[in-house]
Amino acid sequence: MSLNTPAGAHPYVPVLSAEIQEALAAHRPTVALESTIIAHGLPRPRNRRVAEELEELVRSAGAVPATIAVLDGRAHIGLDKDQLERVAEDPAMRKLGHRDLAPALAAGASGATTVSATAFLAARAGLRVFATGGLGGVHRDWTATQDESADLRLLARTDITVVCAGVKSILDVPATLQRLETLGVGVLGYGTEHFPGFYLSSSGEPVDWTVRTPEEVVEVMWARETLGGPAAALIVANPVPQKDQLDPALHDRVLTQALDACRERGIVGQAVTPFLLDHLMQHTGGASLEANLAAVRGNVSLAARIAVARSAAGH
Numbered sequence: 001m002s003l004n005t006p007a008g009a010h011p012y013v014p015v016l017s018a019e020i021q022e023a024l025a026a027h028r029p030t031v032a033l034e035s036t037i038i039a040h041g042l043p044r045p046r047n048r049r050v051a052e053e054l055e056e057l058v059r060s061a062g063a064v065p066a067t068i069a070v071l072d073g074r075a076h077i078g079l080d081k082d083q084l085e086r087v088a089e090d091p092a093m094r095k096l097g098h099r100d101l102a103p104a105l106a107a108g109a110s111g112a113t114t115v116s117a118t119a120f121l122a123a124r125a126g127l128r129v130f131a132t133g134g135l136g137g138v139h140r141d142w143t144a145t146q147d148e149s150a151d152l153r154l155l156a157r158t159d160i161t162v163v164c165a166g167v168k169s170i171l172d173v174p175a176t177l178q179r180l181e182t183l184g185v186g187v188l189g190y191g192t193e194h195f196p197g198f199y200l201s202s203s204g205e206p207v208d209w210t211v212r213t214p215e216e217v218v219e220v221m222w223a224r225e226t227l228g229g230p231a232a233a234l235i236v237a238n239p240v241p242q243k244d245q246l247d248p249a250l251h252d253r254v255l256t257q258a259l260d261a262c263r264e265r266g267i268v269g270q271a272v273t274p275f276l277l278d279h280l281m282q283h284t285g286g287a288s289l290e291a292n293l294a295a296v297r298g299n300v301s302l303a304a305r306i307a308v309a310r311s312a313a314g315h
């Protein structure tokens with residue numbers, strides 16, 4: 001599949017930055033980064049600095065970053081400085097899951113991409129490693145609302161390695177792990193026998209497989225590619241370092257309040273996740289934000305090391 005976008009290419013074909021095109025052609029390491037965390041998951045103006053910092057982390061590890069977003073009806077894989085700034089600052093940026101991509105392109109709209117939209121666009125462009133904070137998943141009140149992030153189903157159909165700090169702890173973690181098993185999405189604990197808890201180093205739930213180095217992750221990716229079979233993502237669940245985690249007692253107390261506030265205000269759909277993340281930040285004196293950032297930084301660095309190890313291994 002060719003994704004080069006020569007002049008005159010159809011505007012619905014994703015645009016790869018020149019740097020990403022060159023890196024892919026030369027089999028140099030690349031890392032996809034999502035933009036919803038920038039536009040809707042972090043407060044302004046810090047979000048812009050974080051967006052730049054994450055790209056810098058990838059570069060300093062020897063890989064090429066590709067932040068992914070939709071701008072004026074075109075899907076971009078790899079943003080320049082002005083485009084990245086726009087994602088962080090433009091209040092008109094919508095939140096786009098995979099299903100929103102076609103309507104957004106057709107309408108000429110702009111939006112940040114969630115894990116589902118980013119993973120899809122990244123894999124389509126030939127990127128194999130993707131870093132985010134925490135995945136979406138099954139919400140705690142699923143039986144009443146049926147709210148399950150589209151991230152899960154998309155990852156069940158997409159060949160990509162996603163480095164994350166587990167799923168957001170605002171979710172029903174055991175139910176989400178169960179869904180991942182049903183959907184055939186592989187889960188590796190990175191340096192841990194427990195699934196991470198996003199703001200917390202551990203969710204308390206066990207994982208079946210543990211790896212300890214980027215090379216071991218690459219070996220699993222290689223084994224999957226060689227085996228073949230239906231497409232599915234591989235999750236590398238990388239815990240936030242214990243020294244950077246949110247105090248578990250504070251986490252549990254504030255999360256209960258946040259979930260109550262969400263229900264009382266009748267917040268539903270796409271607004272739920274940004275509301276809960278923001279509520280936690282406000283009511284932990286910013287501590288949840290620091291834990292979130294520590295998790296994202298760790299994931300981005302690890303993703304870059306995996307991408308570099310994969311290139312070095314020649315696959």
Ligand code: PSU
Binds near residue numbers: 114
């Ligand atoms: N990780 C973070 N912050 C975020 C998200 C992930 O640290 O804001 C975003 C991702 O884009 C993820 C989305 O795909 O939250 C899930 O939203 P929902 O539950 O509405 O599917």
Ligand code: MN
Binds near residue numbers: 147148149150269270
């Ligand atoms: Mn949802």
